[in-house]
Amino acid sequence: xxxxxxxxxxxxxxxWLAPVYLLVVNASKSVDGYDAKTVWKxxxxxxxxxxxxxxxxxxxxxxxxxxxxxxxxxxxxxVLIGSAAGYAIVVLRLKRGFLWFVFIFGGTIxxxxxxxxxxxxxxxxxxxxxxxxxxxxxxxxxxxxxxAFVMRNFFTGIARSVFEAAVVDGGGLxxxxxxxxxxxxxxxxxxxxxxxSTFVWNDLLLGLTLSQSDxxxxxxxxxxxxxxxxxxxxxxxxxxxGLLVSLPTVILFLxxxxxxxxxxxxxxx
Amino acid sequence: MSNQVxxxxxxxxxxxxxxxxxxxxxxxxxxxxxxxxxxxxTDYDGLASPVWSGLANYKAMFSDPDLIGALVNTLLWVxxxxxxxxxxxxxxxVLTYGHKWGTWLRLPFLLPYAISxxxxxxxxxxxxxxxxxxxxxxxxxxxxGAHTGWLQAGPGNTLMMIVAVTWQAAxxxxxxxxxxxxxxxxxxxxAARLDGAEGFSLFRHHLWPQLRPITTVVIGLSIVGSLKTFxxxxxxxxxxxxxxxxxxxxxxxxxxFVLNDxxxxxxxALFLSLVTFxxxxxxxxxxxxxxxxxx
Numbered sequence: 001x002x003x004x005x006x007x008x009x010x011x012x013x014x015x016w017l018a019p020v021y022l023l024v025v026n027a028s029k030s031v032d033g034y035d036a037k038t039v040w041k042x043x044x045x046x047x048x049x050x051x052x053x054x055x056x057x058x059x060x061x062x063x064x065x066x067x068x069x070x071x072x073x074x075x076x077x078x079v080l081i082g083s084a085a086g087y088a089i090v091v092l093r094l095k096r097g098f099l100w101f102v103f104i105f106g107g108t109i110x111x112x113x114x115x116x117x118x119x120x121x122x123x124x125x126x127x128x129x130x131x132x133x134x135x136x137x138x139x140x141x142x143x144x145x146x147x148a149f150v151m152r153n154f155f156t157g158i159a160r161s162v163f164e165a166a167v168v169d170g171g172g173l174x175x176x177x178x179x180x181x182x183x184x185x186x187x188x189x190x191x192x193x194x195x196x197s198t199f200v201w202n203d204l205l206l207g208l209t210l211s212q213s214d215x216x217x218x219x220x221x222x223x224x225x226x227x228x229x230x231x232x233x234x235x236x237x238x239x240x241x242g243l244l245v246s247l248p249t250v251i252l253f254l255x256x257x258x259x260x261x262x263x264x265x266x267x268x269x
Numbered sequence: 270m271s272n273q274v275x276x277x278x279x280x281x282x283x284x285x286x287x288x289x290x291x292x293x294x295x296x297x298x299x300x301x302x303x304x305x306x307x308x309x310x311t312d313y314d315g316l317a318s319p320v321w322s323g324l325a326n327y328k329a330m331f332s333d334p335d336l337i338g339a340l341v342n343t344l345l346w347v348x349x350x351x352x353x354x355x356x357x358x359x360x361x362x363v364l365t366y367g368h369k370w371g372t373w374l375r376l377p378f379l380l381p382y383a384i385s386x387x388x389x390x391x392x393x394x395x396x397x398x399x400x401x402x403x404x405x406x407x408x409x410x411x412x413x414g415a416h417t418g419w420l421q422a423g424p425g426n427t428l429m430m431i432v433a434v435t436w437q438a439a440x441x442x443x444x445x446x447x448x449x450x451x452x453x454x455x456x457x458x459x460a461a462r463l464d465g466a467e468g469f470s471l472f473r474h475h476l477w478p479q480l481r482p483i484t485t486v487v488i489g490l491s492i493v494g495s496l497k498t499f500x501x502x503x504x505x506x507x508x509x510x511x512x513x514x515x516x517x518x519x520x521x522x523x524x525x526f527v528l529n530d531x532x533x534x535x536x537x538a539l540f541l542s543l544v545t546f547x548x549x550x551x552x553x554x555x556x557x558x559x560x561x562x563x564x
Contacts (some may be wrong), residue, residue: 005364008375012361013377019392019436020380022402026395039395040409081289088286092279100287107294109549110302111497113521113538117531118301121315140504141297145292163279173282202385204500222385226506227391235395242391246384249427253383264296 027239050240059214072140075196090155108145139226143196309535326536348433350495358442378440390504393433423513449483489552
């Protein structure tokens with residue numbers, strides 16, 4: 001029985017890895033050495049030249065700086081705002097706290113499509129359209145509900161006596177939040193950060209709608225741009241671009257797998 | 270210090286800590302939500318003022334052939350996503366759970382989860398090229414279909430893109446099912462094993478009933494996710510050829526930002542939201558119910 005299980009898993013696993021194999025092998029071929037008829041056969045190694053090509057042709061360099069900014073700053077700010085809300089609701093026993101919580105968490109229930117058009121109009125009218133700060137603001141807002149959800153659950157698990165002792169010691173509410181509750185929540189904060197950071201990095205729709213210039217546009221819309229300008233002409237370059245933008249999230253995922261599962265368990269999804 | 274005094278100390282200043290979250294969510298998520306709702310009942314091109322048009326945009330959704338096509342495609346996505354990745358995820362979870370090398374054998378399925386929808390589209394667009402990787406593989410094994418244009422006609426193109434997203438989503442479903450399996454108490458299971466239950470019978474009578482709650486969550490999430498399908502389609506076909514692979518999420522984007530028919534785009538968005546909301550209740554009831562018990 002166990003041997004049958006292993007066999008099924010190995011065969012399925014190989015099928016699952018095939019597209020990854022194809023991506024790496026063909027992203028490594030030189031533009032001239034690429035032959036559409038023999039995509040399964042490795043040929044040469046020009047991966048770094050293709051990275052360079054994708055980098056300069058799609059202005060991925062500028063984009064990479066901007067996207068890194070978004071996917072670090074927005075989740076950090078969102079995690080702080082979300083934790084503060086969780087702290088208010090659970091620890092400070094905010095009046096009608098559950099209602100506050102439902103309101104904040106409800107922000108993620110509807111699809112992005114519902115807010116795209118007003119955001120576009122509002123951003124155009126207020127000068128936030130195609131600015132880095134505009135992108136950071138929208139990514140922060142999107143990340144707040146999930147942060148608040150997880151942090152509320154997390155703080156629920158901390159004994160009431162911790163707060164009582166801190167108040168008796170004479171700490172202000174903000175200090176208790178900053179120097180007692182936040183440090184205790186390290187692993188939860190990290191889990192939220194990793195999940196939200198991955199979300200921002202992988203976003204297409206908001207970037208497509210709210211930006212256009214190379215220095216503001218996030219990396220995923222930039223990659224779709226690369227694909228359409230090239231058409232089928234230089235597939236290795238497009239594939240190298242696809243590989244390049246996937247590396248950070250894949251590495252992050254492999255390094256922090258337990259945070260991902262923990263994040264899933266914490267949010268129960 | 271008494272508990273009441275403590276509660277009062279906290280409760281007075283509590284709103285200050287909750288306010289930033291509420292403000293951000295209200296301003297950037299709820300306010301746009303309300304504006305889209307209003308615009309969906311109007312004729313609006315984004316420049317002149319919106320003109321009230323009642324349900325005209327909604328009627329168009331069910332009479333315009335392109336939008337009906339998008340509706341059907343979206344339905345295909347929902348059906349595809351609650352079956353393929355869920356069934357595969359369950360299979361992978363059950364096979365790897367308790368397996369000596371379970372964590373490692375699960376890894377190939379989890380890898381695509383860390384990749385963006387755009388990159389999945391790039392990879393599978395390449396795999397599914399006419400006479401491309403898939404065609405060559407089929408030819409090599411002497412199977413039929415080697416020269417199929419996978420993305421060149423509906424509904425086949427939608428089905429192939431569902432396969433692409435299954436490749437991405439099966440792993441995370443497996444992970445969720447593993448979390449579900451881990452929460453099953455070990456003793457009754459051991460007892461069942463001692464009674465001679467094994468293989469499929471063990472799964473059906475002892476594991477499956479306990480996996481029901483997590484299955485609800487997985488299916489709820491799959492429905493919600495499939496309703497929003499945009500990235501992969503945008504990259505692989507842009508909804509084409511023609512509008513043959515358009516989903517409602519894609520139609521919404523095109524109506525609004527390509528055709529400047531903001532009212533129509535808003536109506537599609539609101540329709541999607543209502544269906545999403547109904548599907549969310551499926552798993553939120555489970556999640557929030559849990560949260561309410563805790564506090």
